[in-house]
């Protein structure tokens with residue numbers, strides 16, 4: 001079974017489709033929970049199946065460092081290792097490598113960086129990234145790209161975009177070589193997506209989309225957003241790119257976002273999303289509901305016997321009160337993180353299903369307005385703070401990773417003996 005995309009319906013720019021992969025069908029628009037280290041934080045595979053996850057993400061950079069490729073070779077890939085039978089998408093590792101400014105060097109060849117696990121130096125080239133993803137055995141792979149801050153100036157952004165293009169072609173060449181071998185071996189088909197870069201510059205985004213769409217990628221990602229730009233810029237860049245992408249291939253907006261971000265992007269023709277926000281926000285006691293964002297740590301909920309969302313059908317809402325969830329969050333109990341993560345991802349999946357349904361019925365804009373007014377009628381979207389929160393979250397997580405790297409360096413110098421646990425993005 002090869003990879004294909006069927007556009008079922010288009011309505012007011014929004015698209016409903018079906019992606020066929022070697023490990024099953026994905027109905028779009030789709031939200032993909034992030035399983036960075038072969039686990040979607042605080043949830044197990046039964047939870048993910050129950051809430052309706054169709055595909056999850058794995059992170060090439062982290063999985064390459066730990067548990068390492070030998071483990072994936074011995075298990076014939078990530079699916080068997082984590083016992084997840086549905087599709088998996090892997091990123092190229094680019095975002096994580098480039099987020100470590102003091103611990104890596106970039107050249108035409110690739111990126112050299114120091115492992116936060118053991119302090120050893122590693123090189124990830126475009127070819128190497130494809131080889132790693134091939135060993136991990138994901139259903140959808142990404143090319144290695146140079147991901148820079150969206151606040152970079154035009155000349156720096158152009159430089160990164162041009163390197164991304166050269167790397168995309170090298171990735172594609174390596175992919176074709178491995179594909180021939182894998183087909184001979186009867187391995188499940190892996191698709192490869194190109195990544196459109198170009199920061200917040202329309203001309204560069206256009207150039208990037210025009211360049212990449214001339215080559216045989218199975219789909220296209222929009223990268224380099226949700227890394228410091230404004231909401232308006234993100235929407236504008238998304239629109240510029242989706243207008244140039246072929247209608248018969250899936251579009252994936254990387255690292256986005258909040259529920260409103262998702263609807264805004266669906267409206268502009270995006271099919272696929274991933275983000276750590278639902279589980280990360282849950283850890284801090286924040287829940288997305290039909291009435292907007294609920295910050296459970298608020299004193300108003302101390303005695304509240306209401307569910308998180310009376311319109312939600314999830315097991316958290318059926319079983320627990322806001323008061324109890326607040327208590328768990330304040331005590332930093334793992335159960336609180338789990339229960340709110342479950343609700344948040346359940347909510348995201350129902351939102352995607354409802355959007356798809358509305359597109360199929362040619363009522364997307366009606367659904368869009370109604371959902372937005374629902375959020376506004378309750379506790380609001382908290383949009384401004386959420387965008388900032390998302391950025392802060394990434395920064396803090398990456399800061400922690402750097403701290404772990406420094407720790408490894410000190411440890412290697414014999415200065416520290418204790419093991420540090422890293423919880424990363």
Ligand SMILES: [Zn+2]
Pocket residue numbers: 308309312313314315316317318343346
């Ligand atoms: Zn719920």
